[in-house]
């Protein structure tokens with residue numbers, strides 16, 4: 070069963086100067102189980118829109134999107150909200166933690182919404198926080214910790230419900246290079262130790278080199294993709310840079 074299948078997905082925006090502007094054009098993307106895939110492309114090519122429709126944040130105007138074999142485009146609003154809570158994790162550039170809650174409470178939000186007493190009473194939050202090296206700051210508030218620590222808390226929150234797929238939109242966009250490296254190493258750890266697939270939008274070839282495969286968007290269409298054949302991230306980064314410079318695969 071694939072983690073994600075986007076079949077002929079399109080999305081238009083109503084823009085008063087140019088009505089019904091097509092932002093995504095017949096997108097076909099498949100993510101197998103436990104894949105770590107990047108999405109790259111120039112500014113305005115549709116990366117965030119793609120992530121938003123793939124994760125059910127936004128509705129597409131045509132095509133179908135299957136997550137773990139279930140068509141999210143056919144779901145009613147409440148059904149989709151429940152499905153998203155149980156099957157999808159989201160990580161954003163600006164962390165999106167609730168400032169009035171501690172790190173522990175932020176991570177627990179999906180469990181509380183889901184009334185998951187088993188996990189709430191167990192030690193899942195502690196174990197996960199320890200894995201991402203934020204075990205010692207669970208009782209602090211977001212404004213008391215660094216950006217990198219906030220992002221690692223947001224990652225814990227995104228995976229506490231064991232989603233099939235984790236969507237990340239520029240997860241290192243607000244971080245310095247050391248914190249970025251650390252966050253990316255935890256994405257790799259999650260990819261290696263859990264069954265989740267990861268789809269990550271990034272501008273940054275240094276981040277994208279951690280992916281197994283990078284899909285390039287251009288003007289709302291898939292330009293093509295390249296795969297990393299080995300553990301050699303440096304040569305993969307050079308191939309990514311080459312595609313970005315030439316504008317074709």
Ligand SMILES: Nc1ncnc2c1ncn2[C@@H]1O[C@H](COP(=O)(O)OP(=O)(O)OP(=O)(O)O)[C@@H](O)[C@H]1O
Nearest residue numbers: 082083084092110111112113114115116117118119
């Ligand atoms: N809510 C909206 N209403 C109208 N147009 C939008 C909306 N959101 C995005 N767009 C337009 O859709 C196009 C794609 O935007 P999107 O944010 O998906 O691109 P992106 O590749 O993620 O860009 P960036 O790398 O700059 O974040 C752009 O032309 C943008 O102006």
